[in-house]
Amino acid sequence: MATYEPVIGLEVHAELLTESKMFCPCAVVDATSAAPNQHICPVCTAQPGALPVINRQAVEYAMMVGLALNCQINRFNQFSRKSYFYPDLPKGYQITQYEHPIASNGWLDIEVAGSDGQVISKRIGIRRAHMEEDTGKSTHVGDASLVDLNRAGVPLLEIVSEPDFRSVEEIEAYARKLRSILQYLGVNHGDMSKGVLRFEANVSVREAGSNVLNTRTEIKNLNSIRSMVRASRFEIARQTEVYENGGEVKQQTLGFNEVTGETRSQRSKETASDYRYFPEPDLPPLMIDPAWVDELRAKLPELPDAKRGRFVTAFGLSEDDAAVLVSDKAIADYYETGLKAKGDPQKLANWITIELFRYLNEANLEITDLKVGPAQLVALINMVEDGQINNNTAKDVLAIMLEDGREAAPIVEEKGWGLISDTSELEAIIDNLIEGNPDPVHSYLGGKEGLLGWFIGQVMKETKGQADAALVRDLFAKKFDTLREQS
Amino acid sequence: MTDLTSLTIMQAGQKLAAAEMTSVELTRAYLDRIEAVEPQVQAFITITAEQALEQAQQADERRKKGEKGPLLGIPLAYKDVVTTLGVETTCGSRILEGYKPPYTATAVRFLEEAGAVMLGKLNMDEFAMGSSTENSGYKITRNPWDLERVPGGSSGGSAAAVAARMAAGTLGSDTGGSIRQPASLSGVVGLKPAYGRVSRYGLVAYSSSLDQIGPFAHTVEDVALLLEVIAGHDPRDSTSMQTADTGFASSLKQDLKGLRVGVPREFFIEGIEKDVESAVRRAIEKLAELGAAIIEISLPHTQYALPTYYLTATAECSANLARFDGIRYGPREQAGNVLETYRKTRGEMFGAEVKRRIMLGTYALSAGYYDAYYLKAQKIRTLIKRDFDEAFRQVDVIAAPASPTTAFKIGEKVDDPLQMYLNDIFTLSTNLAGICGLSVPCGFDQAGLPIGMQLLGPGFSADRPNAGEALILRAGHAYQHATDWREKTPAL
Numbered sequence: 001m002a003t004y005e006p007v008i009g010l011e012v013h014a015e016l017l018t019e020s021k022m023f024c025p026c027a028v029v030d031a032t033s034a035a036p037n038q039h040i041c042p043v044c045t046a047q048p049g050a051l052p053v054i055n056r057q058a059v060e061y062a063m064m065v066g067l068a069l070n071c072q073i074n075r076f077n078q079f080s081r082k083s084y085f086y087p088d089l090p091k092g093y094q095i096t097q098y099e100h101p102i103a104s105n106g107w108l109d110i111e112v113a114g115s116d117g118q119v120i121s122k123r124i125g126i127r128r129a130h131m132e133e134d135t136g137k138s139t140h141v142g143d144a145s146l147v148d149l150n151r152a153g154v155p156l157l158e159i160v161s162e163p164d165f166r167s168v169e170e171i172e173a174y175a176r177k178l179r180s181i182l183q184y185l186g187v188n189h190g191d192m193s194k195g196v197l198r199f200e201a202n203v204s205v206r207e208a209g210s211n212v213l214n215t216r217t218e219i220k221n222l223n224s225i226r227s228m229v230r231a232s233r234f235e236i237a238r239q240t241e242v243y244e245n246g247g248e249v250k251q252q253t254l255g256f257n258e259v260t261g262e263t264r265s266q267r268s269k270e271t272a273s274d275y276r277y278f279p280e281p282d283l284p285p286l287m288i289d290p291a292w293v294d295e296l297r298a299k300l301p302e303l304p305d306a307k308r309g310r311f312v313t314a315f316g317l318s319e320d321d322a323a324v325l326v327s328d329k330a331i332a333d334y335y336e337t338g339l340k341a342k343g344d345p346q347k348l349a350n351w352i353t354i355e356l357f358r359y360l361n362e363a364n365l366e367i368t369d370l371k372v373g374p375a376q377l378v379a380l381i382n383m384v385e386d387g388q389i390n391n392n393t394a395k396d397v398l399a400i401m402l403e404d405g406r407e408a409a410p411i412v413e414e415k416g417w418g419l420i421s422d423t424s425e426l427e428a429i430i431d432n433l434i435e436g437n438p439d440p441v442h443s444y445l446g447g448k449e450g451l452l453g454w455f456i457g458q459v460m461k462e463t464k465g466q467a468d469a470a471l472v473r474d475l476f477a478k479k480f481d482t483l484r485e486q487s
Numbered sequence: 488m489t490d491l492t493s494l495t496i497m498q499a500g501q502k503l504a505a506a507e508m509t510s511v512e513l514t515r516a517y518l519d520r521i522e523a524v525e526p527q528v529q530a531f532i533t534i535t536a537e538q539a540l541e542q543a544q545q546a547d548e549r550r551k552k553g554e555k556g557p558l559l560g561i562p563l564a565y566k567d568v569v570t571t572l573g574v575e576t577t578c579g580s581r582i583l584e585g586y587k588p589p590y591t592a593t594a595v596r597f598l599e600e601a602g603a604v605m606l607g608k609l610n611m612d613e614f615a616m617g618s619s620t621e622n623s624g625y626k627i628t629r630n631p632w633d634l635e636r637v638p639g640g641s642s643g644g645s646a647a648a649v650a651a652r653m654a655a656g657t658l659g660s661d662t663g664g665s666i667r668q669p670a671s672l673s674g675v676v677g678l679k680p681a682y683g684r685v686s687r688y689g690l691v692a693y694s695s696s697l698d699q700i701g702p703f704a705h706t707v708e709d710v711a712l713l714l715e716v717i718a719g720h721d722p723r724d725s726t727s728m729q730t731a732d733t734g735f736a737s738s739l740k741q742d743l744k745g746l747r748v749g750v751p752r753e754f755f756i757e758g759i760e761k762d763v764e765s766a767v768r769r770a771i772e773k774l775a776e777l778g779a780a781i782i783e784i785s786l787p788h789t790q791y792a793l794p795t796y797y798l799t800a801t802a803e804c805s806a807n808l809a810r811f812d813g814i815r816y817g818p819r820e821q822a823g824n825v826l827e828t829y830r831k832t833r834g835e836m837f838g839a840e841v842k843r844r845i846m847l848g849t850y851a852l853s854a855g856y857y858d859a860y861y862l863k864a865q866k867i868r869t870l871i872k873r874d875f876d877e878a879f880r881q882v883d884v885i886a887a888p889a890s891p892t893t894a895f896k897i898g899e900k901v902d903d904p905l906q907m908y909l910n911d912i913f914t915l916s917t918n919l920a921g922i923c924g925l926s927v928p929c930g931f932d933q934a935g936l937p938i939g940m941q942l943l944g945p946g947f948s949a950d951r952p953n954a955g956e957a958l959i960l961r962a963g964h965a966y967q968h969a970t971d972w973r974e975k976t977p978a979l
Binding site: 042045046047048049050051052053054081083085086087090091092093145147274276277278281282283284 | 569570576578583586588589590592687688689690691692694695696722723724725726802803805806808809810811812814815816825826829849852853854857861
């Protein structure tokens with residue numbers, strides 16, 4: 001039987017977190033928490049006679065994304081009206097870029113596992129990115145519907161990929177990387193629970209190795225990367241089954257049911273809306289000065305790939321460690337702040353990717369939620385380096401720090417967890433051991449030097465692990481030297 | 488004592504400045520006049536008497552504190568298509584009945600800042616769609632010169648209010664002739680500024696790329712004073728021009744020596760009334776007597792203006808009027824679901840002409856028809872604009888009739904939309920080209936109905952030092968100064 005491969009293209013709608021909305025001075029706020037209809041004005045509520053004015057910051061943000069995605073920034077920009085009726089679309093049309101988007105013809109390299117398990121890089125084409133305005137939010141309560149226009153007019157950038165994806169792993173890698181780039185650029189915080197990133201997947205399947213593009217379906221309103229992956233996986237399986245049974249896939253728009261994990265038809269092509277696009281007469285064409293583009297290009301922050309490369313070459317991190325650290329800007333920021341506090345690059349990386357990540361996973365938190373800042377973590381790591389505590393103690397100290405946010409040193413002191421580096425105290429223990437264990441002492445002096453480990457272990461046992469192991473080793477060495485001379 | 492309402496804005500301003508009267512007295516005179524003749528004329532949808540007297544009092548106080556200005560304390564009224572904070576703004580439509588805007592249109596705000604007094608809001612064809620003001624959802628405004636006839640439209644209330652001396656000046660809006668045609672039919676002066684001269688913020692959109700606010704008054708001089716205040720860049724309107732052009736009023740002093748006046752042969756066609764043609768031709772001769780050089784010109788794409796206009800304007804209006812859905816403001820005809828609510832609200836609250844234009848525009852923008860209709864219209868629009876560019880290389884202003892007819896009878900054309908549309912045949916191309924146009928009274932027909940001459944001037948251009956409005960106002964003023972048509976007034 002033939003095997004099938006998916007062909008997927010993605011549309012990502014990213015809210016641009018500008019100070020004000022796309023076409024009016026209203027503040028852009030968290031639509032999931034702000035009191036409804038507080039951030040509205042004549043323009044975004046479509047009062048008769050009100051007119052849109054383009055937000056310069058939104059255009060800049062859009063260009064920054066375009067540049068980060070290796071797009072050409074188009075000089076001639078035009079907005080159009082996309083007409084349809086819905087209560088959360090106040091004007092009865094959405095202002096969007098249709099024929100003349102701000103950015104086009106770009107690409108993004110993603111990393112995915114190859115067939116042999118090796119990480120390989122794959123280039124995904126970016127067809128275009130265009131600016132538009134968000135709609136309001138409808139809430140259905142019983143037989144009534146409530147409309148909140150806080151979100152109406154918030155700038156959106158729609159980023160449209162080429163149908164270059166051949167697996168759900170690829171779309172996931174792409175979405176995560178794109179999200180991370182938007183965070184690095186500071187144009188979107190990437191918190192999908194706030195609805196600032198939304199996805200649409202165009203999915204078709206075909207016999208593996210074929211070049212045909214089969215009929216695709218469009219899965220709309222996917223509110224997280226996880227939903228997008230689940231919905232696409234379901235849809236690939238559904239279409240594959242249709243073909244395996246000799247059927248035909250119907251072109252249609254699908255919704256995704258989070259509960260059942262299934263896609264379902266919203267409307268078929270036959271009843272597709274005619275949006276009646278035409279150029280927005282209230283906004284003259286926007287001409288982008290190439291000097292403006294150059295200025296932004298020069299100001300672009302370091303992006304994840306560049307940062308990863310730098311972490312590898314400058315700090316000797318492994319590709320894997322570097323990739324994990326740069327995947328989320330907040331984590332990379334945490335790491336780099338820690339470095340500034342004189343943290344050792346490798347040890348800091350280890351503590352973040354092992355200890356902190358474990359805690360974040362268990363507590364279901366983001367790194368920005370931590371009570372322990374990077375400088376505090378570095379101070380803890382340095383206590384281990386300086387021999388004030390050992391590694392295991394440090395983990396216990398960190399657990400307390402994560403709970404109450406205190407510094408490491410007072411915790412160590414309070415708990416009395418500092419290493420015993422008092423020579424006389426340790427000498428007394430060592431003398432006792434030597435006196436009480438004549439046989440092993442004899443064996444050691446007779447040449448069984450491997451027994452040193454046993455002696456050190458006994459001291460550790462006696463001190464509940466708080467002895468400074470290096471110091472104990474030195475003290476034993478001296479003691480045995482003296483005994484040798486005496487005998 | 489002379490009737491204060493017979494004063495021009497200029498004269499009234501001088502009397503106010505000389506403390507020969509107060510704005511309260513002047514405003515009272517207008518309110519009395521409204522009380523006396525409004526029942527016959529029906530120009531107003533809303534009369535804001537109380538507010539007007541308050542504003543007049545404030546104007547008087549400002550003047551006492553030393554403030555000056557030609558519009559300080561002058562009573563005006565506005566077409567009901569511009570928003571006025573807290574004062575009902577209906578656009579002549581039932582779908583906005585009771586709607587009190589949360590903000591004031593920029594042009595009105597500029598007038599308020601200059602100290603103008605608002606007497607009320609004026610009747611119009613619903614959403615400025617019409618040429619007779621018969622399409623109002625509220626009332627039919629009558630022509631003060633003959634109450635059986637229309638005042639023209641869509642700014643019929645604005646023209647009639649000035650003609651009947653119910654306001655010293657008014658604002659209208661002109662999308663395809665809606666200022667110049669009623670000015671012509673009602674025997675007053677009306678100016679459509681070049682596109683981008685006056686902010687459209689707060690002008691309820693009919694056709695965004697064609698709409699422009701403009702003033703009505705008895706004299707060209709008064710119209711220039713009003714333009715001076717309402718013109719200027721507005722950061723809230725991206726289509727309003729960044730320009731330093733002012734001095735419209737002072738440009739009037741120049742005579743017409745050397746002014747080149749173009750007469751387009753395409754504007755003197757079959758279908759134009761004999762009296763109209765001869766009056767306009769005599770007016771052009773008068774311009775020549777005043778020193779202007781008369782040059783015959785051609786605007787070869789004029790015949791395409793009507794279909795081009797009706798595709799462009801209806802396409803834009805189909806989107807512009809989508810917001811009137813009964814959800815956020817205006818009356819709602821609640822039905823079982825949202826689609827039915829839309830259908831019922833829009834079906835019952837919009838008038839026939841508005842629905843006709845929305846349907847036309849929806850069709851012109853539909854998939855499969857866009858290229859053949861909307862897109863082709865835009866291409867022809869470019870050709871029409873080029874005609875004018877070409878003409879204005881040869882001449883400074885263009886003179887033509889404002890309307891092919893004088894005022895027609897109420898009901899005469901309501902059943903024949905095409906006949907109604909043809910009444911705007913001489914004004915549509917101005918809006919398509921974005922240039923400016925003025926209608927100045929230039930005589931009467933045998934029935935004693937007023938006739939208007941239209942003067943067209945260039946729009947914005949980087950290489951043209953003078954505003955087109957300054958040229959046409961100068962020509963209109965010189966003409967008005969040399970003629971006495973203004974002495975005849977409607978007998979009400």
